[in-house]
Amino acid sequence: MDSEKLGDVVYGYTASSNALEEQNTLLKENVDKLRNELDRYKKAPLMICEIREVYANKAVIKIPNGNQFLVEISSDCERLRAGDSVLVEQKNLVVIEKLAIQNNFEVEKFVIIDNPDVPWKQVGGLKKQIDEIREVVELPIKKPEMFRKAGIQPPKGILLHGEPGTGKTLLAKAVATSTNATFIEIVGSELVQKYIGEGAKLVKDIFQLARERAPSIVFIDELDALAAKRIDLGTSGEREVQRTFMQFLAEIDGFENLAGVKIIGCTNRKDMLDSAVVRPGRLERHIHIPVPTKEARKEIFKIHIKNMNLKDVDVQKVLSFMEDFTGADVRAVCTEAGYCAIRQSRTIIKTEDFMQAIIKLKEKEQQESEEHLQMFG
Numbered sequence: 001m002d003s004e005k006l007g008d009v010v011y012g013y014t015a016s017s018n019a020l021e022e023q024n025t026l027l028k029e030n031v032d033k034l035r036n037e038l039d040r041y042k043k044a045p046l047m048i049c050e051i052r053e054v055y056a057n058k059a060v061i062k063i064p065n066g067n068q069f070l071v072e073i074s075s076d077c078e079r080l081r082a083g084d085s086v087l088v089e090q091k092n093l094v095v096i097e098k099l100a101i102q103n104n105f106e107v108e109k110f111v112i113i114d115n116p117d118v119p120w121k122q123v124g125g126l127k128k129q130i131d132e133i134r135e136v137v138e139l140p141i142k143k144p145e146m147f148r149k150a151g152i153q154p155p156k157g158i159l160l161h162g163e164p165g166t167g168k169t170l171l172a173k174a175v176a177t178s179t180n181a182t183f184i185e186i187v188g189s190e191l192v193q194k195y196i197g198e199g200a201k202l203v204k205d206i207f208q209l210a211r212e213r214a215p216s217i218v219f220i221d222e223l224d225a226l227a228a229k230r231i232d233l234g235t236s237g238e239r240e241v242q243r244t245f246m247q248f249l250a251e252i253d254g255f256e257n258l259a260g261v262k263i264i265g266c267t268n269r270k271d272m273l274d275s276a277v278v279r280p281g282r283l284e285r286h287i288h289i290p291v292p293t294k295e296a297r298k299e300i301f302k303i304h305i306k307n308m309n310l311k312d313v314d315v316q317k318v319l320s321f322m323e324d325f326t327g328a329d330v331r332a333v334c335t336e337a338g339y340c341a342i343r344q345s346r347t348i349i350k351t352e353d354f355m356q357a358i359i360k361l362k363e364k365e366q367q368e369s370e371e372h373l374q375m376f377g
């Protein structure tokens with residue numbers, strides 16, 4: 001073989017050995033990749049749990065079946081708070097990672113979210129109270145810069161207290177209307193009874209939602225069910241309510257005064273409230289909603305008969321039989337008067353319909369108070 005041919009062979013041999021080596025490297029890389037993938041598939045899946053309490057580097061977690069464990073937190077895990085969702089190793093339950101999205105609990109399914117349509121003129125009487133609410137709820141939402149410039153902090157929340165049916169819920173809806181705010185309604189008793197084990201998390205999510213949807217009003221009816229003074233924390237139920245309540249306080253403290261979120265709490269039992277919830281910095285403005293005066297009752301009556309088909313109704317006479325009636329009573333009388341007419345196949349409502357409605361309502365109240373006496377002595 002001449003040297004030229006030999007060179008060609010050597011060259012050919014080197015070339016093909018290079019190609020093989022290259023192929024070999026590629027295959028090796030592939031094997032590594034597949035091995036890694038295989039390792040990943042062999043790993044046990046992580047469990048999604050909820051943090052109930054956090055201590056230095058340990059936490060109490062609730063696993064999906066409801067059981068709770070005190071476990072370690074991995075050192076590179078973000079700072080955790082009660083209510084967070086986390087990924088947990090199945091075998092030894094170490095908390096590995098905080099979940100950014102909390103999509104395992106949809107707060108919107110649990111609360112009423114609304115954009116109410118109650119203009120101020122739907123509220124009868126209560127002029128002073130309306131002015132006060134506008135000043136502490138409406139103005140900071142509408143003109144936060146005024147407060148910033150003046151250098152004062154408007155209250156984060158108010159407490160409306162008074163007899164049932166005096167217009168507390170109505171006022172809250174009216175201020176949500178005038179500020180164009182998202183109205184997030186929760187009922188204290190439901191929060192502590194219906195969502196057992198979820199109360200604290202729900203409270204956290206509600207405030208998260210309120211911040212996202214600002215301007216917003218978080219309306220808590222029957223606040224006393226959540227925020228009553230508790231002397232005895234004996235049962236687990238009471239501890240649960242306490243935990244929900246503590247989360248509520250923490251959430252109030254956790255947002256800025258001018259963040260566009262306002263809390264309106266309502267109660268018929270102000271005396272029962274824990275002082276922690278009504279102290280300065282929290283629901284600090286307390287507004288009493290009284291039973292209407294004579295003049296206010298007349299205004300309320302006029303609001304409710306506005307769209308009714310009346311004929312020759314003696315308004316003064318009707319009103320004179322409604323002493324001590326609350327706004328809700330007045331409304332009930334109007335609706336019942338309408339029914340009286342309809343029952344007699346009329347669509348025109350007369351004085352006598354109102355009188356019958358008043359008698360019916362008074363009888364009903366009498367009956368209820370007797371039943372109450374029998375039950376409670």
Ligand SMILES: Nc1ncnc2c1ncn2[C@@H]1O[C@H](COP(=O)(O)OP(=O)(O)OP(=O)(O)O)[C@@H](O)[C@H]1O
Binds near residue numbers: 331
């Ligand atoms: N001042 C008022 N002006 C006009 N309507 C009123 C007034 N007060 C009460 N009403 C009527 O009575 C209904 C019930 O009132 P509302 O629910 O606001 O009472 P409340 O004070 O929230 O009672 P509770 O303490 O039982 O929750 C209202 O939807 C409204 O129709």
Ligand SMILES: [Mg+2]
Binds near residue numbers: 168170266
């Ligand atoms: Mg109410």
